[in-house]
Amino acid sequence: MGADHTPKVVGTVWGLLVLNTLGSAGAKTIIPLPRSVIQLVTMGALALAFALALALNLRLRVRPSALLFLLTVLLVSSVISSAQLESGLGALFRCFRLTLFVGTLWLVSRWWNGSLTFVRHHIRMYFAVLGTVAAGLVASPGAAMPELYGGRLVGALWPLTPPQIGQYAAVITGLTVLLVLDRRTDRTSAAVVIVPSLVLLALTHTRTATLGLLIGLALAIGSLILTSAAARRFFTWAVLCAAVAAVALGSVLQAWFLRGQSKENFSSLTGRAKVWDALLAAPRSTVEQFFGVGLGDKSFGGLPIDNSWLAVYNEQGLIGVALVAVIIIVLGGVALLRPPSLQRACAIFLISYCAIASYTEAGLGDASPYLLHLAVAAALLAAPAAATPFPTPEVPRRPITH
Secondary structure, eight states, rough: OOOOOOOOOHHHHHHHHHHHOOOOOSSSSOOOOOOHHHHHHHHHHHHHHHHHHHTTTOOOOOOHHHHHHHHHHHHHHHHHHHHOOOOOOOHHHHHHHHHHHHHHHHHHHOOSSSSSSHHHHHHHHHHHHHHHHHHHHHHOOHHHHHHHHHTTOOSSSSOOOOOHHHHHHHHHHHHHHHHHHSSSOHHHHHHHHHHHHHHHHHHHHHHHHHHHHHHHHHHHTTTTTTHHEEEHHHHHHHHHHHHHHHHHHHHHHHHHHHHHOOOHHTTTTTHHHHHHHHHSSSSOHHHHHHHHHOOOOOOTTTTEEHHHHHHHHHHHHHHHHHHHHHHHHHHHHHHHSSOOHHHHHHHHHHHHHHHHHHHTTTOOOOOSSSHHHHHHHHHHHOOOOOOOSSSOTTTTOOSSSS
């Protein structure tokens, strides 16, 4: 792939984008943080990210991609729908935020060259976020696993919900497993990331993140089986371990998966289906059907929508749904057309994880971690990956977290 000449400041820009997408709603923290202060920090991080990216790329050299083009079209559509002010002035503010977010991605796209640079940035930044979660758990176990959330792990230092923590843990675990399979990092560094991330994932009891991790890894490693002996060995052992665990720990795993819910509550996806039915049954004008009601807080009737497709339909209409679907389809299609490689495997993992999580989590139509995941996938697919033997021992091992 050649030497990577990405400036180190790009990692800072990526970290600021991660900070912006952490959100401001969640559990009560050990030290109460006013929501206005959190929003000021997250928006300040986005503004600084854009300013740094612009300073790094004053000549506005960009690398066009289908993802960035489609996100720009989605932004324009969102502005049109939000201009009606059905969702209030907050919709225009969210459009401004999305503009800065997409603009920053355009500016850093100059360094999207098919290398693993953004994968490493992604792992480091979300591992740092999980570090704050672990610190909160140690400092105040009661605040980190409150009864309000059914004893599930939350952010006690920064207001993070269990699904957020589960998502971050699952994504960096999957990416790190792929890196260590290709010997792009040593096993000690990989264990430092994977072991605590899996522990935090288990404590969140997040089913979507767990399924996304397992299915995403299966697809990613499956894309390497024909060319990688390491992938074949890992896949074989994973299947054997899963079979043994299913037999020996079946009741324990079932209890963890159900989280003490009744069958009725479980079948309605913890009440999500009721919100979805109400949203689809609500009367809409033709304009609302095609353009939506404008960017909002991903809720309907005061309850979270928790589905990316319905959230996009509500806020950005059928046009938004079509654009998001094309993003997933195009990225997935490009990944499938690439020759087997680590970059392709990482991209497949990220794309499949986002597609799976979209069923019970919102975020594909607005500035969110899911768009950052897809941006990393686009960076990996920006240049054709060389079909080199897998793994490649001659590549020097580099720690992930240093």
